[in-house]
Amino acid sequence: MSTPIVKPFWDQATGSWQYVFHDPVTMKGAIIDPVLDFDPLAGATATTNAERLLAYVRSEGIEIVWILDTHPHADHFSAAPWLKKKLSAPTGIGERVTGVQSLWQEIYNLPKDFPTNGTQWDHLFKDGERFMVGEVPVTVMFSPGHTLASITYVAGDAAFVHDTLMMPDSGSSRADFPGGDSKALYSSIQAILALPEETRIFVGHDYAPKGRAAACEATVAEHKAANIHFCEAPSEAAYRAVRDARDATLPLPKLMLAALQVNIRGGRVPEPEDNGQSYLKLPLNYFHSRNDC
Template sequence: MDDPIGQAARQIEESRKGVPQIRAFFDDATNTVSYVVHDPETRRTAIIDSVLDYDAAAGRITYTSADAILAYVGEQQLTVEWLLETHAHADHLSAAPYLQERLGGKLAIGKAILTVQETFGKLFNEGTAFARDGSQFDHLFEDGDRFMIGNLAATVLHVPGHTPADLAYVIGDAAFIGDTLFMPDYGTARADFPGGDARTLFRSIRRLLTLPAETRLFLCHDYRAPDRDDYRWETTVAEQRASNVHVHDGIDEDGFVAMREARDATLDMPKLILPSIQVNMRGGHLPEPEGNGTRYLKIPLDAL
């Protein structure tokens, strides 16, 4: 039996007649890219890494980004089967429950979300009412799991390092790789969040880069390199191996770890990490209202 990477590579080789249709939605406020991926034959669909708009200063939630996805799904007459999260994001709130209520589909993430829930459950001093068993999601994927989106084959790869629970979804000839890699001129994800590890990230990235050279890689973020004026979020395995500034072929593990740890030490925490993780570890569900009918997010002091 093939290992998960072998399964994914064979899937890519066999997918010439089953290329997914992909529509990207870029959120300027968080530099996040969400994707609607559908099988052109059956119009069955997955939504990946959706965004709920959050005004931190006002504590106000709106739905402009999610409504754009809703409109597109309606216009294209798509049927949503999956709402997929690559990980518990630290830079935006997930809109998956909002979309699921209106479009259906199963909400899924990696099984290692249990580690994230345990770590951040303690950080936010959550009581016993907060389940740490992943039950906020409909499905928990493990490395090598396979599923279908209509007639499109999909393979799940566990790629930890940025967080313990990161997944890549290889769908047809395309891989949606979350925060492992950025565009080649920008580099790689940070690895200094609780549960992150630069050495593990390097190994996950190198694993992804053993996929066929022509594999299309779709990224969760773009922040624009200093000499680039436009936002980009699609690249290939070949391009990453040739020119990623942090992890191109020839960069060894120790060199990457030294670079990544030194760079991470200079970075501020993401502006929305505390509200984002607090919501996303719940599958995108907001905290329950308190006695006065208002929902509250906690801000632990001096904890990160």
């Protein structure tokens, strides 16, 4: 099994992990889940995180051949389009993103001609599709549950599992967003935990419980032994009871209503209106029953 070099980048503001992995033989690499900074109070975007990734890639001499998202994120904007302009690398996401686009097109009441066919990305990956990053083979695993479009990239002995598993002391990710489903999430995590035990699992988020330092990596074996949601090998029903009860207590992510309308556009802000200004819109009271306390 090949072993790519993985460089994680932490965004404290959103609790997000971004990754660059590369093949040390050919120095070809890929970027996964890059963050475009957003200040909700000022309504302003910035490229601080993306510039960190770009500086690392250039300093190490890595040729980026893919810029990849695991799903349309609810907690940060994607910096994929900005990095594409800088690196001339194609963008990719799972093919089920079209379902997320259609779902949120309705929530935002976007125009009928809003494209929901995934053309905002250069490539839509199918479940089981394989491609190469240098000499590192990458397999795409459809991993729904957190969203209906989530995928995992298994690159050699590294699995980028997005928002399925958290670090072992945090368990797993929520499954209550529109299109999410705890039954599907359980099935997706079972498939991830069936990977070879030495597989390095890289998570999408960490909120550093009990004041520990933010972390991003644990092996399949470590998750089986210590993940608080899976170490006792729960049945589907037992896991869903825990996951659904926890989700019922969680507020919506602070940036969700802003992030989704950018991320269903592949990381692009809405088209400018007749005054040349772009605007974000909020579906007032759509999620009121979740937040009326």
